[in-house]
Amino acid sequence: MSHLALLYMGCEGQTRKITERIDYCLTQSGHDTVVISIAELKDDFSLESFDGVILGSSIRYGKHHRECYQFIEKYSDQLSTIPSYFFSVNLTARKPERRDPHNNRYLQKFLKQISWTPDRVEVFAGALLYTQYHWVDKQMIRLIMKLTGGPTDITQNTEFTDWRRVKAFAEQLNQDLQRVSRPVATYGKQSVEHGSAMNVF
Structure with a gap:
């Protein structure tokens, strides 16, 4: 199984809670995981020892956390070499039509601003x-x-978090990670770039 880094950035703890639920599901599937707050990363942190990374960030006043942008800018080269995933946590996603990554303007704006293209993205309502x-x-x-x-x-x-969606996302990540061929992950990146289905359902 994979050695995975689950990284998150939030304010009041809901993003950490979601990350820990994903972590639980992945460890139940046999993966070796490490959960770390981006704010607690040391300067010499590296992704080289990990087989994959899941990054999550909440937003405040319409923007994902600055630390999340800084992390992606610093580690974009490493992120591009391993299976990598992103989820956004925001209150807009409490509305059913905004839970689809294509229809969540905060996520779409974020993806256009960063130099990294995740293999898969998802949106969860926060608290x-x-x-x-x-x-x-x-x-x-x-x-x-x-x-x-x-x-x-x-x-x-x-x-507002729908924990069934969180579990479904973790299950999809497990399926992705169990595939040994990298072209599957490349297809996921193309899906984000070209706007085809990104949702996990």
């Missing part, structure tokens, strides 16, 4: 954690929710 936000963030996010029809009670937290 609305009012009780964990700083006052300014709480008010801003509440306003965004009011404008977009989301929950506005700042005393309540809401988890």
Whole structure:
């Protein structure tokens, strides 16, 4: 089986939670995994010892984390040599039509801005954690929710993550990684580039 790096960048812990669920599914399938926050990576970190990498990032105010962009810029050459995957975590994906990677504008914008083409991408709805936000963030996010029809009670937290989708994504990654021929991964990259089906269903 594969030796995999599962890397994530988030704020309140939902992206880490999703990463850990993917990790659980992959280890159950026999893969050897390491889960690391991008923010905790050391300067001498390398992907050379890994057979594949899964990278996840949440967004805040319409943008994926700066650290995620910096990681991709630094390791783009290494990412291109092994099976590599990306998932985005955002509240827009709480709406069914925005769960499709093709219809999630945040993900599409992100893919156009980076120098890496993942073999497979996915989008997951995150969590609305009012009780964990700083006052300014709480008010801003509440306003965004009011404008977009989301929950506005700042005393309540809401988890939108569909864990069945997370499991399905992990299962698809396992299938991808069990294929020994690299052309399958290349096909995945072409799928992203040319806009054909990227979803895991």
